[in-house]
Amino acid sequence: MLDRLSFPQPYLSLILFVVWQFLSDGMSGASIVMGFVLAWLIPQLTRSFWPDPPAFVRPWKLPFYLALVLYDIVIASISVARLILSGRQPKPVLVSYPLELTHPLAISMLASTISLTPGTVSADVSDDRALLLIHALDAESDEEVINAIRTRYEARLKEMFP
Amino acid sequence: MNTIAEYTLVTLLLAGGFFTLVGAIGLARLPDFYTRLHGPTKATTVGVGAIVLSSVIYFSSKGEGVDISEVLITVFLFLTAPVSANILAKAAMHIGVSTTKNTQGNTWDQ
Amino acid sequence: MITIALYITIAMVVLAAILNVYRLIKGPDAPDRVLALDTLYINAIALIILLGITLGTRLYLEAALLIAVMGFVGTVAMAKYLKRGSVIE
Numbered sequence: 001m002l003d004r005l006s007f008p009q010p011y012l013s014l015i016l017f018v019v020w021q022f023l024s025d026g027m028s029g030a031s032i033v034m035g036f037v038l039a040w041l042i043p044q045l046t047r048s049f050w051p052d053p054p055a056f057v058r059p060w061k062l063p064f065y066l067a068l069v070l071y072d073i074v075i076a077s078i079s080v081a082r083l084i085l086s087g088r089q090p091k092p093v094l095v096s097y098p099l100e101l102t103h104p105l106a107i108s109m110l111a112s113t114i115s116l117t118p119g120t121v122s123a124d125v126s127d128d129r130a131l132l133l134i135h136a137l138d139a140e141s142d143e144e145v146i147n148a149i150r151t152r153y154e155a156r157l158k159e160m161f162p
Numbered sequence: 163m164n165t166i167a168e169y170t171l172v173t174l175l176l177a178g179g180f181f182t183l184v185g186a187i188g189l190a191r192l193p194d195f196y197t198r199l200h201g202p203t204k205a206t207t208v209g210v211g212a213i214v215l216s217s218v219i220y221f222s223s224k225g226e227g228v229d230i231s232e233v234l235i236t237v238f239l240f241l242t243a244p245v246s247a248n249i250l251a252k253a254a255m256h257i258g259v260s261t262t263k264n265t266q267g268n269t270w271d272q
Numbered sequence: 273m274i275t276i277a278l279y280i281t282i283a284m285v286v287l288a289a290i291l292n293v294y295r296l297i298k299g300p301d302a303p304d305r306v307l308a309l310d311t312l313y314i315n316a317i318a319l320i321i322l323l324g325i326t327l328g329t330r331l332y333l334e335a336a337l338l339i340a341v342m343g344f345v346g347t348v349a350m351a352k353y354l355k356r357g358s359v360i361e
Contacts, residue, residue, distance in 0.1 A: 022231045077181055077208040080200060084188040092197050093266045115244030116207070121199050122244070123251035135251065137200045142266075172277040179284030182318055186288035189295050189311055195304055198295075202311040210318050213281070217321050220274075221330060235317065235336055242344040246310055246351070253354040254303040 005040075009050055011059075013039035061160050068156070072117045080119055083138055090138040094123075095145045097132040100154060104129070106161040113153050120145065167223045174216035182209030193262040195254050203247045211236045282322050289315045306350045313343030 007013045017035040024031035043050070083090060101107050107129060111122040119137035126132075136145045188201030214232045221229065289312060296308035317336045324332040349359050 019234065022234050073204070073208060077204050080188070080204050081181065081184040084184050084191065084201070089193065089262075089264070090197055091264060091266075092194075092262065094196075094261070111248065112241075112244040115203055115247050116240065117204075119200060119204075121196070121203060121247050121251060123196070123248065124255065135196045135199070137197055168274060172273060175274075175277045175281045178318065179281035182315060183284045183288045183291075185311065186291035186315070189308065190291040195301060195307070198304065198307060202307060202314065206311055206314045210314055210321075213318050213321050217325055220325050224328075229330075232321070232333055235321075235333070235340055238337070238340050238344075239314065239317075242340075246344060246347045249348055249351040249355075250303055250307055250310075253306075253351040254301070256355045257301065257303065259301050259303055 007040065007043060008047060009043040012043050012050070016042055058160050061156070065156050065160070069113055069117065069153075072152075076117045076119060080137065083119070091140070093136045093139045093142065093145065095134045095136060095139075095142050097134050097146055097149065099125075099130055099132055100150075101157060101161065102129070103161045106157050107132070110149075110153060110157055114149060117153075120149075164223070167219055171216050171219050171223075174212045174219070178209045178212030178216065180209070181212065182206055185209060195259045196251065196261055199247050199251060203243045207236075207239050207243050210239055278322065278326055282319065282326075285315055285318050285322065289319075302354055303351070306347060306354070309350075310343065310347045313339055313346075316343075 017039040020035040020038055021027050021031055024034070099107060099110075101110060107125060111125065111132060114120050114122040114132075114134060119139070121135045121137075122132055123135050124133040134145060134149075139145050185201040185204070185206035189198050192198045192201065214236045217232050218230055292308045292312045292315065296305055296312070299305055317339055320332050320336045320339070324330060324336075353359050
């Protein structure tokens with residue numbers, strides 16, 4: 001009974017509380033109470049979807065990572081826009097990327113990052129979570145795509161997750 | 163409204179419209195489904211992001227206080243765009259949508 | 273100056289929506305059509321925000337947020353239907 005009063009997913013609860021403050025018009029007593037209720041209730045109701053506790057090791061590195069990704073998204077959009085407007089045919093590559101990350105949340109963060117940045121979309125994860133299928137819009141070879149992702153994103157994610 | 167805010171606003175608006183349009187041109191022009199996936203997931207999210215940002219600046223500079231609840235829309239789009247791209251790519255590979263001739267590598271079927 | 277930029281932006285987004293409808297009609301495969309619908313709802317969000325700026329009201333933001341949520345759920349449901357043949361198993 002007592003564990004029902006806890007917050008099994010502290011990060012999720014924090015995000016839910018902050019989002020509720022934005023959704024209601026300005027912070028007030030009512031929105032803070034309601035925010036607490038939602039931050040407690042939703043993780044309890046969706047408990048079976050989140051079996052593991054969160055596994056961040058160095059959560060303070062997350063803002064730097066997000067800033068890097070945001071910067072890359074803007075750069076990537078400009079390069080994709082130039083390709084689309086130039087009128088030439090792109091040279092697409094399908095790459096099987098060998099994953100070094102093991103935590104499911106880390107893999108999904110890497111896949112989301114890949115989908116949002118330089119001309120790449122992550123298409124599938126193999127069932128044993130060892131390979132990630134990436135579609136690159138315009139690349140010369142497999143190694144180019146793999147090296148870029150390995151050094152720029154996966155190394156940084158590996159610092160944040162065990 | 164001061165001049166700097168006005169110029170930023172105009173730049174952001176035009177950039178947003180430009181990227182939205184480029185995403186749609188990519189969707190119409192690129193040769194196969196997998197390349198078309200790139201248009202909406204990037205150009206369009208950046209386009210809407212810029213338009214949302216211009217909306218934040220516009221309403222903040224009107225002197226009603228800073229309210230960034232619009233940013234929730236952008237955050238939501240940035241969280242969901244990779245998921246829908248991923249699930250659409252999976253569905254396309256399952257159906258067996260073919261790639262263009264000059265694509266290196268193969269799709270999976272698991 | 274803002275008004276002119278606003279109208280130019282609205283014209284660009286509408287043109288983008290027309291191109292999406294072209295892809296929606298042409299296909300050739302079902303995933304292409306789902307992708308066109310996905311892009312179309314993102315353009316609708318952009319248009320609603322622009323309408324809000326034009327009219328000087330923030331009331332429409334909630335509608336934009338709802339379209340974002342519903343559009344995402346719709347895309348996922350259609351993609352899942354294409355993959356599995358049913359939405360809820």
